[in-house]
Amino acid sequence: LAKTTQPISMDSYEGQEVNITCSHNNIATNDYITWYQQFPSQGPRFIIQGYKTKVTNEVASLFIPADRKSSTLSLPRVSLSDTAVYYCLVGDRGSSNTGKLIFGQGTTLQVKP
Amino acid sequence: DSGVTQTPKHLITATGQRVTLRCSPRSGDLSVYWYQQSLDQGLQFLIQYYNGEERAKGNILERFSAQQFPDLHSELNLSSLELGDSALYFCASSGGLAGVDNEQFFGPGTRLTVL
Numbered sequence: 001l002a003k004t005t006q007p008i009s010m011d012s013y014e015g016q017e018v019n020i021t022c023s024h025n026n027i028a029t030n031d032y033i034t035w036y037q038q039f040p041s042q043g044p045r046f047i048i049q050g051y052k053t054k055v056t057n058e059v060a061s062l063f064i065p066a067d068r069k070s071s072t073l074s075l076p077r078v079s080l081s082d083t084a085v086y087y088c089l090v091g092d093r094g095s096s097n098t099g100k101l102i103f104g105q106g107t108t109l110q111v112k113p
Numbered sequence: 114d115s116g117v118t119q120t121p122k123h124l125i126t127a128t129g130q131r132v133t134l135r136c137s138p139r140s141g142d143l144s145v146y147w148y149q150q151s152l153d154q155g156l157q158f159l160i161q162y163y164n165g166e167e168r169a170k171g172n173i174l175e176r177f178s179a180q181q182f183p184d185l186h187s188e189l190n191l192s193s194l195e196l197g198d199s200a201l202y203f204c205a206s207s208g209g210l211a212g213v214d215n216e217q218f219f220g221p222g223t224r225l226t227v228l
Contacts, residue, residue: 034216036217041222042221042222043115043117043203043219044217044219045115045219046216046217046218049216087156100158101161101169102158103155103156103157103158105155106156
């Protein structure tokens, strides 16, 4: 089964770039990697998704090395409103294509003024 | 607003009881997912339905069951409730079949408290 590992917490200051890495052993060939953001008492919200190399959208970048066993979410110039919990999600297809979804334990990002 | 609705918002019940949580997906989405979020377990995938059929199963207890109806809304049934079932239950929906390959839109959640 796929297993994801993220740092439990990170601190940053406004205006800095923040990189959060997720390790995902046993990721299957067809699995995508997705990152979600969650504020207290709200449902997670999609940030970015990728399969390999680099993906960029208006809010973040996602870097995935060739072996795909990890991924790094990059948030440019964070603000106080980026204080939240960030989750990586990979699919657990394995050899049986179970479709099971595995969330990381989440990284609490605290942005300070 | 994600477009996914969940009712009720809060639910307080006693051990041994049975409850039903309801989810209405975004218009046009065929997949519905259920998740449990507790302080010690994080976000746990429970089950996915696609167009009325069970698609994938995660860490769902035998005391829990779900279904997706022809109008695509879904219900999660929790029975013989235990204190440890107290958690936030999220429903999410997506347009496609494979949860990991499609952006999921999460509802606001139902907070279940078992006393």
